[in-house]
Amino acid sequence: MFASNHLKRETGLRFWGPVLPFLVLLFSGCDPSDDNNADNFDRGAYLTETADNIIVPAYAEFAEESQSLKQALDDLVLGQVSAEDIIALRETLRETYMAWQRVQLFDFGPAINRALLVTTNTYPTDPVEIAEAALLPSWTGGLPGILDSSGLPALEWLMFSEDATATAVTWNEETSGRLFHARRLATFMADEAEAVHSSWTSGYRDSFVASTGTEAGSSIGEMLNAFNRVYEANIRKGKLGLPNGFMTFSQTPQPELVEAPFAAMWSVDFLAESLKSCAHVYFGDDSNGSTNALGLDDYLKSLGDVSYGEGLHDDIAAQLSSAETAIASLEDPLATFVVEQQAASYDVYGELQALVVLWKVDMMSSLGVLITYQDNDGD
Amino acid sequence: MAPLLTLRRMFAVLVLFSTTRFVFNGWVDTQVLDPIWTFPFDGFEWLPRPSLTGAWVLFSGMILGGVLLLFGKTAKWGAALFFICFTYVELLDKSNYLNHYYFVSLVAFMLIWLPTSATTSMVPRLAVTSIRLLLALVYFYAGLAKLNADWLLNAQPLIMWLPQHSSFPLLGPLFAFKEVAFLFSWAGAAFDLFAPFALFSDRIRPYFYPILVTFHVLTWILFPIGVFPWVMIACTTVFFSDGWHVGLWNRMPGSSWRVPLPNSDGGNAIWSVQQVALVWIFLGIQLIFPWRVLAYQGSMYWHESGYRFGWRVMLMEKAGWATYFIQNDKGQEREFPVGDFLTPNQEKMMGTQPDLMIATAKHIQEIWDDAKGEHVRVRAEVWASLNGRRSQLMIDPFVDLTTLENDWGQRTFVLPLDSVIRPKQYESMKDSLRDARGW
Numbered sequence: 001m002f003a004s005n006h007l008k009r010e011t012g013l014r015f016w017g018p019v020l021p022f023l024v025l026l027f028s029g030c031d032p033s034d035d036n037n038a039d040n041f042d043r044g045a046y047l048t049e050t051a052d053n054i055i056v057p058a059y060a061e062f063a064e065e066s067q068s069l070k071q072a073l074d075d076l077v078l079g080q081v082s083a084e085d086i087i088a089l090r091e092t093l094r095e096t097y098m099a100w101q102r103v104q105l106f107d108f109g110p111a112i113n114r115a116l117l118v119t120t121n122t123y124p125t126d127p128v129e130i131a132e133a134a135l136l137p138s139w140t141g142g143l144p145g146i147l148d149s150s151g152l153p154a155l156e157w158l159m160f161s162e163d164a165t166a167t168a169v170t171w172n173e174e175t176s177g178r179l180f181h182a183r184r185l186a187t188f189m190a191d192e193a194e195a196v197h198s199s200w201t202s203g204y205r206d207s208f209v210a211s212t213g214t215e216a217g218s219s220i221g222e223m224l225n226a227f228n229r230v231y232e233a234n235i236r237k238g239k240l241g242l243p244n245g246f247m248t249f250s251q252t253p254q255p256e257l258v259e260a261p262f263a264a265m266w267s268v269d270f271l272a273e274s275l276k277s278c279a280h281v282y283f284g285d286d287s288n289g290s291t292n293a294l295g296l297d298d299y300l301k302s303l304g305d306v307s308y309g310e311g312l313h314d315d316i317a318a319q320l321s322s323a324e325t326a327i328a329s330l331e332d333p334l335a336t337f338v339v340e341q342q343a344a345s346y347d348v349y350g351e352l353q354a355l356v357v358l359w360k361v362d363m364m365s366s367l368g369v370l371i372t373y374q375d376n377d378g379d
Numbered sequence: 380m381a382p383l384l385t386l387r388r389m390f391a392v393l394v395l396f397s398t399t400r401f402v403f404n405g406w407v408d409t410q411v412l413d414p415i416w417t418f419p420f421d422g423f424e425w426l427p428r429p430s431l432t433g434a435w436v437l438f439s440g441m442i443l444g445g446v447l448l449l450f451g452k453t454a455k456w457g458a459a460l461f462f463i464c465f466t467y468v469e470l471l472d473k474s475n476y477l478n479h480y481y482f483v484s485l486v487a488f489m490l491i492w493l494p495t496s497a498t499t500s501m502v503p504r505l506a507v508t509s510i511r512l513l514l515a516l517v518y519f520y521a522g523l524a525k526l527n528a529d530w531l532l533n534a535q536p537l538i539m540w541l542p543q544h545s546s547f548p549l550l551g552p553l554f555a556f557k558e559v560a561f562l563f564s565w566a567g568a569a570f571d572l573f574a575p576f577a578l579f580s581d582r583i584r585p586y587f588y589p590i591l592v593t594f595h596v597l598t599w600i601l602f603p604i605g606v607f608p609w610v611m612i613a614c615t616t617v618f619f620s621d622g623w624h625v626g627l628w629n630r631m632p633g634s635s636w637r638v639p640l641p642n643s644d645g646g647n648a649i650w651s652v653q654q655v656a657l658v659w660i661f662l663g664i665q666l667i668f669p670w671r672v673l674a675y676q677g678s679m680y681w682h683e684s685g686y687r688f689g690w691r692v693m694l695m696e697k698a699g700w701a702t703y704f705i706q707n708d709k710g711q712e713r714e715f716p717v718g719d720f721l722t723p724n725q726e727k728m729m730g731t732q733p734d735l736m737i738a739t740a741k742h743i744q745e746i747w748d749d750a751k752g753e754h755v756r757v758r759a760e761v762w763a764s765l766n767g768r769r770s771q772l773m774i775d776p777f778v779d780l781t782t783l784e785n786d787w788g789q790r791t792f793v794l795p796l797d798s799v800i801r802p803k804q805y806e807s808m809k810d811s812l813r814d815a816r817g818w
Contacts, residue, residue: 043546214543215603233718241714249711304557308539308767315769354802357700357762361730361770365698368543374406374724375605377477377692 041302043212046294047219049284051205053293058102058277059197065096066190069155073183081171081179083164090159094266097152101273104234105281108226109208110199114192117234118147124257125153127161134158134181141188151189153260158182160262216370224369228360231278236352239271244338244345253342255335267334272327278355279320289317300366308366316358319351326351381624381638382507382617384451387458387495389613390486391448394461397483397606398441407434410475411468415720416742418473418735421785426470440464444487451496458490474728474735478692479607482517485665486614489513494648501648509658510617513665515575517611520669520690522571529680529695530568534560535766536696537567544601570594578618591615602693675789681765681773681796683732684789699730699763699773703743705755706818715743715757731763733774733790740780757781758818762802772800776809777816 069092076085100121107117119142129149133139141150158178159167171179200208211219237247238259245253260266280286284295297317303309326348331337338345370376401407411434419426429437441464447457466484469475489510494502529535538560545551553559570590577587595608616624628636650658669689672679679686680695706712717726717739729735740757747755757780761773774780775792783792794800800808 041542041545212546247714249705249707249713251711251713303539303542306767307769308764312769350806354806357770357802361698361700361762361764365696365764366539366767368540368696370603374410374475375477375479375603375607377479377604377607 041299042294043214043220043299044209046284046299047209047212049294050223050281051200051208053285054281055103055106056197056200056205058099058106059193059200062096062099062103063190063193063197065092065099066186066193068092069096070183070186070190073179073186076171076179078174078179079172081168083168086159086164086167086171090164090263093152093155093159094263097156097260097266097270098273100152101270102277102280104274105227105230105277106223107230108222110196110204112226113199114196115142116192116196117230119192120151120189121153121234121259122147122151123153123238123259124261125149125157127157130154130157130181134177135175136177139181139184141184142192150185154185155182155189156260157262158185160264214367214369216374218369220367221369224364224367227278227281228356228364232356232360235271235274235278236349236356239267239274240345240349240352243267243334244342244349246346246349251342253338253345255339258334258338261335264333264335266332268327268330268332268337271330271334272324275320275323275327275352279324282316282320296363296367300363303366308362312358312362312366316355316363319354319358323348323351323355381621381628382619383493383495383502383510384638385624385627386486386510386614386617387448387454387490389616390490390610391445391457393606393610393613394448394465394483394487395442395445398438398445400606402438407438409722409724411471414472414722414725417471418725418729418738420470420473423470426467428471429468437464437468448490454495455491458487462487462491472725473687473732474725476687477605477607478688478690479605479610481688482607483610485513486510486610489661503648503650503655505650505655505658507617509662510614511579512662514611514614514617515578516662516665517690518571518574518578521692522568522574524689524691524694525564525568525571527680529766530564533767534564536694537563539696539767540602547600567594578615581620584618588615598693604693607692671787677793678765678796682790682793683734684787695766697731697763697765698727698770699761700770701726701730701736701739701759701761703740703757703759705743705747705757707753707755712818715747717743720746730761731773733793734785736761736774737780737783737785744781756818760805765796768799769801771798772805776805777812777818 069089072089072092076089103111104117104121111117126148129146133146133149158181161167162170170176171182208219214220241247243254243258245251248254255261258267259270276286279288282296283289284293284298285291287293289295289297297313300308300313300316301310305311329344330348411429412431417428427433440460444457444459444461444464447453448461449457462484465480465487469480469484493506493510525531534557538557541554541560541563544554547554574587574591577583578591592612595612598604599608625638628638669685672685672689675682675684679691680697701717703715703717704712705715717729720742721729721739725735729739736759740759743757744755747753758777759774759780760776762770763773764770772794774794778792780792
């Protein structure tokens with residue numbers, strides 16, 4: 001028949017024949033054994049190590065620290081709080097705050113679902129709102145309107161608004177509601193921390209390590225997008241760029257915007273710990289790449305001796321270390337430093353800024369991680 | 380006639396699928412409704428942003444258009460309805476531009492005018508040829524765009540993209556090898572350039588079409604390019620003979636698909652001179668428009684002048700990050716965060732596309748003027764990376780972007796690709812540059 005002859009000619013038995021030489025060419029052109037420039041980076045292993053050695057332990061620690069803070073508050077007896085108690089509490093708060101610096105980067109998955117970042121560490125905190133909330137018979141954590149009177153900054157104000165002796169006196173007054181409210185704040189925070197931690201251990205970790213692609217929504221995509229966002233907005237800008245006045249017209253320092261302004265002596269340590277946690281994620285452990293732990297550094301190095309592979313890694317490693325050195329030149333109280341040595345704080349900010357470019361532009365591009373779930377025909 | 384009939388039916392199915400997919404992926408929200416502000420195409424700034432109701436109307440219009448396009452009697456109305464609704468949405472925001480959206484618009488437009496109904500047994504030869512020429516042009520221009528040093532000599536960006544697919548069954552381990560990226564790059568360029576000739580040749584086409592299917596399926600699996608591969612696989616059947624198409628439909632179960640056999644000695648219907656002229660004008664524009672890029676100096680991939688509407692598909696890995704600074708009349712300067720009014724996708728696209736940077740700067744000026752009643756100059760520090768190069772300063776960091784126009788002139792504020800200024804270098808020259816440029 002006229003028609004079926006045509007069918008045979010256009011799509012008949014010969015259909016797949018022409019593809020074979022193409023496939024043969026593909027396979028014969030490259031024998032895996034005689035070549036060592038292969039990208040043999042195992043994303044599954046990388047994700048497993050990152051989840052098991054970094055993320056889950058960091059959440060476990062934060063949940064544990066939050067729990068001890070809650071417990072310490074529960075153990076106090078109204079009317080019998082001493083200055084020593086307050087001093088001990090402050091130290092526990094500091095430990096919890098430090099543990100927080102090590103989980104803030106993982107603002108995706110369970111943490112995003114529970115809005116952990118904003119309920120735990122929104123600052124500047126509002127003392128008036130906290131003092132008022134303390135007087136309320138009931139208080140519900142996590143509501144959008146009370147973020148700036150919640151979490152670590154609110155607890156910090158309650159413990160530091162006066163010296164330890166005066167704080168103990170205030171806390172002992174039942175009418176102030178301070179002890180009572182500190183317990184509510186700490187309980188909410190500890191519950192949230194534990195909820196995120198247990199989400200990770202009861203299922204999310206497994207799906208996290210199983211999603212080995214690089215598309216938007218993949219584990220690497222989610223993790224690196226959160227990493228870049230938190231580093232850029234919460235660390236670079238929040239912990240230094242806002243307080244030192246870089247974001248204002250008049251370039252006037254805004255000392256009241258530092259993290260932990262009432263404790264005064266913690267801000268620089270928290271910034272240093274934040275950068276350390278970035279390095280931790282980047283290198284896969286605390287050894288700055290000297291062990292076999294898989295990190296983003298190994299991922300980049302696996303791309304080979306090219307500008308976007310090993311070359312980029314060298315730059316990131318160098319920039320991380322100069323940023324660490326720069327942060328070490330800051331002094332607490334940071335609120336005073338940004339006023340008295342603003343220019344020096346700008347230099348430190350510049351070092352932090354250089355890392356944004358390396359991570360957000362170069363590294364994301366090298367690893368081909370997509371940031372938005374949308375069709376794309378070539379950037 | 381039969382090739383156009385197949386084209387219309389398959390195209391209708393694909394646009395129905397593609398529209399449904401778009402809606403179910405939540406992209407009506409993220410691309411149409413969510414953005415606080417958009418980058419409309421030049422000359423279409425007047426198009427009203429659709430409300431939720433408007434979006435329902437537009438996307439229902441696309442679905443209805445697709446359905447009407449399935450049937451010969453209503454095909455023209457369906458094509459027109461789909462074309463209008465689809466193109467409307469695309470014109471709203473440059474940051475969503477995709478070559479394949481543009482292609483879909485063009486084909487939908489042609490289907491309004493071409494005779495594609497099953498009862499039209501005789502059509503002018505040019506009707507089929509015009510679609511074939513458009514397809515040939517898409518492949519050929521996509522091939523020409525690959526003839527550059529990054530693609531051919533460095534296998535960029537495939538050398539960065541392919542290793543991500545190392546877990547791909549069978550071929551996966553091979554993607555790790557640089558040789559494979561080179562093979563794919565050269566084969567891809569050769570495929571695109573050769574496609575028009577192979578498709579027009581009765582002798583080569585039967586051998587080439589399976590390669591074409593393989594090529595597009597592979598790109599569909601490897602890259603997030605949506606339905607484009609399927610559109611091309613479907614549309615290129617238009618090169619097959621009348622007899623093949625008639626055979627295809629008459630072999631289908633059920634009689635409603637049937638098409639009459641072509642009248643082998645009946646000759647062809649004739650279009651008027653005006654009709655023929657319109658077709659050639661349309662094709663002529665498609666032929667010439669992409670060449671406007673020759674008018675601009677420097678790397679097209681970097682300055683992107685004349686980049687759109689030119690079938691430059693999957694050619695580059697480009698990432699950028701723009702930080703905006705505003706300065707008031709007192710000479711005081713501060714950073715201005717753009718994340719407040721741009722979606723992540725808009726911010727990403729703006730980070731590499733100079734015309735979007737100008738538009739963003741002008742919008743920042745308006746926002747500030749509205750909020751504070753204060754006139755500001757706007758500059759941006761943009762770091763971008765192209766095809767594996769390290770990030771470099773992309774535009775003049777001390778030019779008031781609000782004074783620039785998004786016209787078709789040379790974008791002199793874009794620094795040349797070979798003038799590599801890295802972050803550290805910039806830090807050391809920033810203060811003197813600032814003074815010299817009066818900021």
